Amino acid sequence: MNSLSTMKQENSKNNSLIDNLSSQLSIINWSNPLIRIVLLGISSILLYIVISFPLDYKMQFIFGVAFIILSSYISRKFDNRFAVLLVMFMSFIMTMRYFYWRFTTTLEFESSLEAVLGYLLLSAELYGLVIMLLGYFQNSWPYKRESVPLPSDENLWPHVDIFVPTYNEPLSIVKITIVAAKLIDWPEDKLHIYLLDDGNRPEFKKFASELGVNYIARKDNRHAKAGNLNNALKESKSEFVAIFDCDHIPCRSFLQMTMGLFFKDNKLAIVQTPHYFFSPDPIERNLKVHREVPNEGELFYGIVQEGNDLWNASFFCGSCAVLKRKPLEEVGGVAVETVTEDAHTALKISRLGYNLSYLAIPLAAGLATDSLFAHVNQRIRWARGMAQIFRIDNPFFGKGLKFGQRICYSTAMVGFFYGVPRVLFLLAPLAYLLAGLQIYQAFALTVFSFAIPHVVMSQIAGHKIQAQFRHSFWGEIYDTLLSPYVLLPVLVALINPKLGSFNVTKKGGQTSANDYFDLRIATPIIILLGLNIFGLFYGTIHKIVLENGDVYTSLLNLVWVVFNIIILGACVFVALEARELRSTPRVQMTLPAAIYLPNGKTIFCSTTNFSSNGFGLLLPEGCNIPAGSTLSVGIFRGKEESIITAKVKKGGNELGLEIEKISQEDLIKLVNVTFSRADNWAKDWGNNRRASPLASLKELMGHGVVSPKKLLNLRNLNKI
């Protein structure tokens, strides 16, 4: 009886305490800056405690696993923005715990050689940390911008110049882009198309005059594409300029979807749209995963640019964009100081206080680089260019940029500096296995307990942010393959930005059968792979079998080596590129068609795919036509029919045809029916499977594709 009443008394005392506290709390003015500073101070102290609290390896491991389980649960169960931020924050805690421990306990080296290598490895890890943090900031709240309709009064619509720069690409591809540009829905008298031919080729000039578009050829090729564009700016005068690479085919609704944004915001200087590709890029093709695994382009254009967009830093990417002439001319035209003239131009425009927008709707489609050589070359150029910009026009310094813009621009640039860190990671375990050097002074199990939560949590957070667009471990393949190649150009550019020439991205050229370039590309990878394999065997024998050194440390390094081998192995596989027999990529499209035979009879059939200079036909069962014949083919869409004269290159029941003759009118009809239609592309974009980090790891190890959890659309793309 006594205790019960005592408890009751205590309860009521507690209740009144809580009441007291909450009434006291509600008195506080939360928007007072002083209060906020105090709050910040308290949370910082709490954070510091959580990060630095020493735990032995068992407790740390349990703590880490608990966090992993909790964040996985949150990641799976909740689909809103706060879940993303929370998972990011939890990953941040685990990562900071790792680094706190790393700095305070793992850097006591025994020899100066170990110290040098040890600090090198640490700097590589710090690079990863910086990228991770910048990435979290950049992607914390992607801005899902929507298209804005144009005013209904067409008289208000501005004049638009369409620039299509070309240098050495074949006419068969450029033709299509120009025709598609002509088909863009916009008042004819306000649409001005310019074919900018730096190659000065007569057949291009002829084509332009036949089609009725402007042709500009310079006397020299100074500053390559940037110079070409600047020259065209001088000879044109519309208020807006839309730029398409000669193999980026715009769809009809391009201007309808983008121009409205300029009416809404008159400080807007650039609207950028995604680069979508018809054909697989070399990495996808080699691993035969086109359309199953998102490619690098989708990562960037799906998520990163949207993240950039929130901070007003979704920079110009050279194609599929509309720029306002006035801001462009204010910065002196397209930048010529670096080889990534597009990003640099956007940076300069941002500095003047103009706005940038990104519309995550694919409105143009094109070729991916069609050989490993070209792919690597293109990425080298981007890495070099970004390093140049970082060096001569650093976004952290100089005026005109807001804090968010500085971070986002820097992230884009620093993101290309992964060459040195990645190669270091690929070599680090060999220091112990081959030379017994302890460049990481820690008890192996402790390393496991800190490193595993750190790595796994960052994968979980990364997956939460960008699952549809990038399977966690495919990113490793991309970065690894390119790391030996971006390493030197980046270092050189950071030291002396003027060194190094501009490599043109080769597009549309043949992937030749006797091209030894691809084997040459594999060489650094093969060397790294060889070293790791050697390290695996030597390490196993010397350290495990012969029992020299600590078992746990050896195991840790061996696991690391195995992981390296898997990745490097996949890279080698990529480099042993399948020989591509066709010279141009294709778009899959089924349209009704008919073959008109010389004897006056016909065969009703359907198309299978289209390229810039040919198409495929599927004949009815039992029908066969041999290779070598020339056919007259009609392709139908609704009431329209286009007639093509084509030669059968591949005979049989499924034909491969090369276009020999097509009237200009029919070419326009054909492009209108095939390449100009956005709805075909938009279906694929962002529709990739959402795989958990575990699933993508399994894929990487070639254990077959795990069945997807769910198919997700990034957004409702039916608006097109």
Add this chain to the structure above:
Amino acid sequence: MFSTKGGVGKSTVTSNFGSVMNLENRKVVSMDCDPNNTLKYHYGLSQNYSEGHALLGLNNSPISSCVHQLSTGEKIIPFGNLTEAELVAYEKKLLEDPYFLKKQIASLQLKDNEILLLDAPSGSSIFTQQVLNAANISVLVMLPDAASYLTLERSLKLINKHCVGKDYIGTMFLVNQVHRNFELNSDVFDMLQYQLQNHIIVEIHQDQAVAESLANGMNILKYAPQSLATEDFIDAAQTLESYLLGN
């Protein structure tokens, strides 16, 4: 199926429409309203087959007795072989009553979902007028040539004059022998499409298989199922069907 010009392919269209609709399990009856009496050849009947509705009509006998059923299930009512005198008398009868044919058709007592295809002769004679008076839908068959384009106006006048009454649903335009490889053909077809853009217009491509099928006594679906002409006929027949039955 009618046209003011000759040789545009009315009978071919009639018989091939019939086979398409028949394949889709519709009950189809084709009726030859042309004194030349040639529609029967499209159905494999010989020259000697002389029965037809005209003589029965002349004698005021019910025409249901001359409905010939084929093994496919399609039915055909030939015109019949008439002597010159009989023909003159029949014409006189038609002149006296513009709706004679319509009444004859009514006497067949066709069910609601049965389709009757009337093959009219070329020109604007009394026979054609009777057909137009009786039709729910008239299909103007044309070639993509200058003559068809120039006589379009006249054909439309004919329709407006005779296709009146609450039973008339509308007109469908069929351009036969389209061939995009021939410039004049292609251009005239484009012009016709433009001129008739507010109407229902279908096309049948030029295809040797059509003529060959007739020579072989078959319809195009059986003779050349994988041809473009077959596809065109299927499309056109389905368009006609939904136009007719949708109302």
